[in-house]
């Protein structure tokens with residue numbers, strides 16, 4: 001069977017926008033489990049507890065850019081994200097509109 005072409009980030013968001021708030025919360029919880037922000041130098045030591053900034057948007061606690069490990073994260077690939085530093089620059093959705 002031919003492989004389905006990879007969806008763009010915008011197409012993935014379109015699909016997610018049809019989810020109920022409960023489904024969305026469950027999805028983000030799943031993504032939290034694979035998010036690697038916890039290993040990022042920008043994250044470590046800030047006291048931040050939240051994860052998956054590509055979905056939830058900027059952190060209120062992270063202020064200083066010390067590098068970003070998002071390009072190596074499986075979520076980046078799964079959702080076809082094209083950006084980085086979501087904790088500082090905003091969610092994929094925010095950055096998609098800006099560019």
Ligand code: SF4
Pocket residue numbers: 031034035036037051052053054055069070071073074075076081086
């Ligand atoms: S892409 Fe970055 S912010 Fe999103 S889940 Fe992965 S490490 Fe976390």
Ligand code: SF4
Pocket residue numbers: 036037040041042043053054067068069070084085086087088
């Ligand atoms: S979004 Fe990128 S820069 Fe921010 S904590 Fe996660 S990996 Fe680090």
